[in-house]
Amino acid sequence: MEVRVAHVRKEFDRFTALRDVSLDIRSGELIALLGPSGSGKTTLLRLIAGLERPTKGAIFFGDEDASLKTVQERNVGFVFQHYALFRHMTVAENIGFGLKVRRHNRPPDAEIRRRASELLDLVQLTGLEKRYPAQLSGGQRQRVALARALAIEPRVLLLDEPFGALDAQVRRELRRWLREIHDKTGHTTVFVTHDQEEALELADRVVVMSQGRIEQVGTADDVYDTPNSPFVFSFIGESSMLPVKVEKGEVWIADRAIGIAAPDTPDGEAVLYFRPHDIELLEGSGGCIAGTVAASRRVAGTRHVELEVGGDRQRVELEIPTSHPASEKTRIAFRPKKWKLFPAAG
């Protein structure tokens, strides 16, 4: 089922959670809404589910305007971070709930039971039908919650920080497992996360959000390699930035050209973004960025150094090989291999 979000705006009292958001989700796609807290990602998910109503704009499931329908009529599967299982029901009753409350074409009880145990097989919890949620681990509960959402054959599957309450190892395991389930069942799936690793690893496309707006939509490669805004650049992966000046198609720090050509950038103040590991260390003093080491830390296979650059001692972080003899006060000269220039804010 294709989902189209068209110019949606959502206000809560005086707070605007979403400002004019548009998004096309393809049928069968696994898509991640990624952003810091307060970016509106959960609000967008709840709007798609019908748990909130847009202040403006509409949401389409296929050609049908879903914003005219209630939650109950939309037929979406929703999974919460804290599982929201029905405590007084067994696992099987939890899963069968959506079928049991149907008014029309409610399957017979035997069929509901069969379906529940089928779904338990799918989420690898075979034989736990009779258990109560209190008797399950966190990871198992989330699997039950997913099975319950899948039981109604949802048109869209929506997951709100599905692994947020689980520890790191279970998280990784469930991530892989969710991908498998998705590939097997082919439901259009949207999940919300603030964990970029999760989003990049799991999703076909990532929607990066900030302050109620969509910053960028793209594959993991797109958002990492060609971020289209300073926010995306600094939010996804490690990044370093330096305020620079552009003049005559060249990038300058103070009164030194740093050997980076910027023919398409208009003259003026700008900010240079690059990845701390994507640099080359240079000898000499011309056409490079130079600074003195202010701090250095060993992190796993590399060394992170903080460099003070230029007269105003702007700090930037670099990753250098552990074999490099840098220590405090050492002078290091480097040039980013890949970079991006954004006009200075304001």
Next chain:
Amino acid sequence: MTSVPASAGWRFKAPSVIPGFGLTLGFSLAYLTLIILIPLSGLVWRTASLGWTDFWTIAFDRRTLKALEISFGTALIAAAVNVVFGTIVAWVLVRYNFPGRRIVDAMVDLPFALPTAVAGIALTTLYAPNGWIGALLAPLGIKVAYTPLGIIIALVFIGLPFVVRTVQPIMEEIDKGVEEVAATLGATRFQTVWRVLFPGLSPAILTGFALAFARGVGEYGSVIFIAGNLPYVSEIAPLLIVIRLEEYDYAAATAIATIMLTLSFAMLLFINLVQAWSRKRYG
């Protein structure tokens, strides 16, 4: 969550890092003995001195049976009424924000604080055939004061806070996500309340019921004003006990008291067992 392995079996004292088990258990037992056990066993002992034949005569006296029936019957009905309306009151207080909510919230506790005789007199004045409400009901042929219906109304008044105050905190803890999930699964509002929320509240509602019921069985002050106290019609067992005492018939008084005690204990034990069972299931 405790996770005691099933094979551990029963032990007198579960190993615990929290000290003071012996001290606190000893204190609790001594306290319960002094406050509850000694007076109650005195009661039973006094009754035992009566001998079986006399006991049976008093117990199966028609007036005693009728009084017990009225006491337990009205208390049950009142507790049932309180369960319904108390739960609704709790729901309104928890779920909605309206001007004066805090005042209503505070008002719920009034039956706790008010001397029960005051409540009884106030209710009688209202529901008597010439009272404000009684005058409205009289033309419809409904008599409230001086009938078992009056007793029920007094007990509803007395028992309301028990249900509200036990259900309210549990209601406040309901995870909103559970309701939202039920909605996405297609459940109507009614189905959500009935199948999802209500079962989660049922242990608390049951506790509220038990408390309101126990209070109703033992209630004396408010009832005697509104009941009219006609033997065989609206005479409650606690009143009969007082009547026997005034007749210096202490044996009969203690015998009725013992029957009440036994019945109350049996019913509360039963309710407790139901609760323990449901708690074990739902964790």
